[in-house]
Amino acid sequence: MHFWGTAVSAYEKFLRTGNISYLYEMDSFDKAIVTAYFVILSILSFYGIHRYLMVFLYRRHRRNIPVPKAHFETLPRVTVQLPSYNEMYVIDRVIDAACALEYPRDLLDIQVLDDSTDETRVIADNAVRRWRSLGLDITLIHRADRTGFKAGALENGLRTAKGEFVAIFDADFVPGPDFLQRTIHYFSDPNVGMVQARWEHLNREYSFLTRAQAIFLDGHFMLESFTRSVSGRFFNFNGTAGILRRATIEDAGGWEHDTLTEDLDLSYRAQMKGWKFIFLPDVTVPSELPVEINSFKAQQCRWAKGAMQTCRKTLPRMLRSNFSPVEKLEAWYHLTGNVSYPLMVVLTILLLPAMIVRYNQGWFELVTIDLPLFMLSFSSVTTFYLTSQKILHKNWHKQIAYLPGLMALGIGMMISGTKVVLEGALGIHSPFVRTPKYSVEGSRGDWKAKKYRGRVSILALIELAFGLYFCFAVYYALSLGIYGVVPFLLLFLWGFMYMGVLSLTQGFKGISLGEPLARLLDFARLHLTHSETGYQIPKLNQP
DSSP states (O other): OBTTBSOOOHHHHHHHHOOGGGGOOOOHHHHHHHHHHHHHHHHHHHHHHHHHHHHHHHHHHTTOOOOOSOOOSSOOOEEEEEEESSOTTTHHHHHHHHHTOOSOGGGEEEEEEEOOSSTHHHHHHHHHHHHHTTTOOEEEEEOSSOTTHHHHHHHHHHTTOOOSEEEEOOTTBOOOTTHHHHHGGGGGSTTEEEEEEEEEETTTTSOHHHHHHHHHHHHHIIIIIHHHHHTTOOOOOOSSSEEEEHHHHHHTTOOOOSSSOHHHHHHHHHHHTTOEEEEEEEEEEEEOOOOSHHHHHHHHHHHHHHHHHHHHHHHHHHHTSSSOHHHHHHHHHHHHGGGHHHHHHHHHHHHHHHHHHHHHHOHHHIIIIIHHHHHHHHHHHHHHHHHHHHHHOTTGGGGGGGHHHHHHHHHHTHHHHHHHHHHHHHTOOOOOOOOOOOOOBTTBOOOTTSSOOOOOOTHHHHHHHHHHHHHHHHHHHHHHTOGGGHHHHHHHHHHHHHHHHHHHHHHHTTSOTHHHHHHHHHHHHHHHHHHHHOOOOOOSSOO
């Protein structure tokens, strides 16, 4: 029995309904496009479901705020480590903050672990001398050889550290005077190996870029770190604004420098040894967000590549361990999350041809199949970050306006992110390059005339090319009247053009026109050398 009563031709169905799908038959190329499109969209939906899971688990466990098991009758000795490399604008600030910590002076020693090659060394030395003359136990440990980068500096400092516990603050952080008093008593539980505080931001309101980063980090801390901590899943020390038990570091095998995220690596090794990690959402440490786009990209690339390196190093052992399926699944989500970058690049390329194929098949398939999967992949991002703003900010409704920008920023990162994720997965190493900071606070402050600048990458040109591709995609969708997909296409257009244009304008501002050309020529020369000799190209923009 036929829906039409009697058998009719496809052409007659088209004439009766006006639906072009009755005349359309997919060839092998169309089938390949649609299959790849749906496979990738389904994988991204898998990670989208995880964001919803994190929101659900937060709501279930949000009242389980950790409390100390007891209070030390006699406070233990603490070492504060301040790793630094060429941070002339902020090194004085963090040293002053560390020296103002409210803790018995006979139980506190401070190490400035400075690997600097510029004026930072003199500034740090003067600050150390000033505070030492006031009776503080503070030392400057300078290395001419940056072996192991930050992990190497921490490892070197640990050899002479006097404390049973080690608090670590990067140079752009400003711990409050009560930080140690609010965190140390959690270690009265002998199983606790690390306590992590939440980051706040000195320059959250400086620009669109800093506001978007702040929302991103709010989501990370409240819906990832806190939720994982209180729900019995692994989470990681963030490399700063935390305090570790020295025995935990040593039991885990010490600081290792075979990844760009030594903190994530140590965290998994320690927790697999049975140590308990605690996240404190109400203990905050202000920090400075990158204000320049190339520095932001470099920071994100380091985190993405380091996570993939840690995944390659640790995840197989985690999956073979005796930990619960829930812990293993969460570790999988945590360590493989950045595979979304290369998947998104492929999806981006397929988006236009898939849109054409699916449109020719008819609106029913486009609305009932494509849209739900697309929404599952992307609406989870909105839900995730909106929830984090409602948790932390009374004026959360004002942050809604920045959510599309946050999504666009993530889209714009996918080219650089894909490069470093593939490098991490393939075991290609690169140096640790720090993120420049300029002592910018509040909504004002000048950085453009200052010394440090993130390096622009040739990938900015690829980002612009993708932006032009989406200009055409938007035009095509409008010409066909497929208005429902236009907002999504505009997000991609915005993300790529914002990232590409700003990378070039900020990266080349204040330098001669010949320097950009020289950089591109140097890149081409190194690429040819790499092709002929196997030489590994140094990364231009990784902190």
